[in-house]
Amino acid sequence: MASGEEEATTFLSRAASSLPPPHAIRDLLFHGVCVRCIFRLFGVSEYDDSCPLLKASTLLSLLKERRNIPNAISENGSIANGLTQCPYDPHASGNEQPYCSVCLGILQFTNGHDQDLRTCEGNSVSVLTSAITEILKKEAHQIDGFSIEISLPPVVSANDRAVWLYMKRRYASEEWFIGKLLSQQISVKDALRSLVTTSLESCLGVKSSSSSFCIRLTYIHEEASSKLQCSMQKFHGFKIRKTETYCKEHMVDDLCGKNETISGEFHRCDSDAVVHCTLNAMQDDAFSELFMLPPEKTNNGCKLTISCYRLTVYIGGRYLKFSRRVSQSRWMIEDERMGEASVEEIIGSNTILVCGGDSYKFHAAGREDIDVRMLGSGRPFLVEVSNARVMPSMANIQEIADKINNSNDKYVAVRNLKLVGSEAWNLLREGEAEKQKQYAAVVWISRPVTEEDFNKISSIKNLDVLQKTPVRVLHRRSPMDRKKIIHWMMVDKIVGTSQYFLLHLCTQAGTYIKEFVHGDLGRTHPSLGSILGCRAEILQLDVTDVKMDCFD
């Protein structure tokens, strides 16, 4: 412990000017404020976690030494005479410390993941750090950085203010207090963040930065929060209209009667943001009326929930579909799969296999029917991977592509697969409505094809077509008239047939090709049939180009 005491002494010489005199410290300790909180309330930071100063008794004894008060106290000894005036006795309750009345146990690290660890030596942040590391190991996360998100109940900052106002009231006349400002306080959040960050960085060997991996610590104290809500109600109650008074009073009764958090549904329960706002706007005198100064002691600590997850990973590329029995998205009718497979599932499942994700979302720039192949350069798509265990590398991405392209089924292929940022969303949506698409359709007409037909078709440029919602989708889409443009058309003869040809067309996005060919009972006009003056049928359709710059 010798070096520990050395550290403590060095630290104290730096901190001494900020810290209050012993009698003030004893008073705070008496009111249940933990040692870490005392330090941060006076702006003392950069505090080494392992320093034995955390024990109240040690702190006091060292402070006595510094101020050259006789009766040096050993760690295990009893308190000297000169201090008996102050009611605080650091040894009275033995090893058990109650929860801090200000930070509600947050900075005492009494909760390592739902356990009560008050009796652990030193109340070290390593308790928390090991809990986090455990989770990372269990979930097999591979990280090269992390960012910490902390969520604390608003009552904690209310407590900070309450302590401050208490001290102001009591010590305003004392010399050491003059010049001290509320703004010099280090918030619980900042103190916690710096403690945890330092500890995690050394434990995990990676730096904290604005990273794609998030470690979220959520602290909840139901009892203290509902008492705060009660006070908020009272505060709001001073200002509301008479007609609402009756309801509010009943709500206040309900809230104060139970020691549980009530959901916002049927009782007015302000959100954290609203509470913060209201508290910030509140004047000191109003605050002092509503809250106990200093804050009451509490018998419960905060409940901590740790969640570690990677932010969404986006992978984009273009896909081709070679089968006429594979739909784009998963298609189920009453638990039965329609189609042999889906592009979404083939790409998505292989992606989360390699990335180790929890789930995926598949998005594409437009879609094609199950019986239509997607050829040419492919259709741009995006896969969102939730909570990937591994940040995919170039090799990983290639692995995904290989898995898909080399599969036995050969239903789907991908190209230009790569990691993209969240801006990919906008890229995908951007040109969707304007971009042109190119198709090849096998068409049959009810009479022999002539050269004149070919010429007529090839000479058409930017033809306006009015399409009513096709009957085949009318059950789930709005009945409306859509004006679309056929930009150009080209014909290839099919040798050996007299009434067939291969029609190439380039159309505006959103054009229903099948309906343009057969006319959809006259609801698409003009149609290929009406142009040629006969009946036209479409036998098969392929998409041959999606003209977008995306993922090209």
Add this chain to the structure above:
Amino acid sequence: MEMPKAELSTPSSSSSSSSSSASLQNTKEDETLKTVPFPSAGDRAPNHEDDLRSFLLPEAHHLPVTPPSAIEANFTCYFALDFLKPGHDQYIYRHANGLCVIGLAPTHVALKEEGGVVRVDFNVGKSDRSEMKVTGKRKRNAKHFESNTALCKVFTNGNFFLARCCVKGSLLEVNDRLIKQPDLLNTSGYNRC
């Protein structure tokens, strides 16, 4: 050609599928995927385009002499013969999604008269069926009909006939082209099942 019709949606529509039902004929082509032209990254070489074009052309012997029509392929064709009156034959083409197309069958008495159909009037006394506007995915304002509800009046040179709904459902749309071109009902070459 043009189809005479009114359309209804039966309330209990069967499928709410996310893509359309398979509607195109298989040309019995063999999906020989090792020959699929698969462009590598940024491949725009002209030989790729030619490959694709030749890949798209089907073999003549894979193609049926006369393929089924879009109606035959996508609808189940029903006929209501002598519906409420002798000779009043109507068809009901039912799509897999539950929508039905109603029209006069080629054997309908109106079509046998001299000059055929000369006028179609959607005003059947209670309301003008051509005036209604159905909007939105939920098909608001669609009127609910019974099987004997009148859809429209079909006029010939000497007579008029009532076309009935034949099924229970909600009317989504009428073929308002028949108002200006009633002759479309006479050119029933498309009317096959």
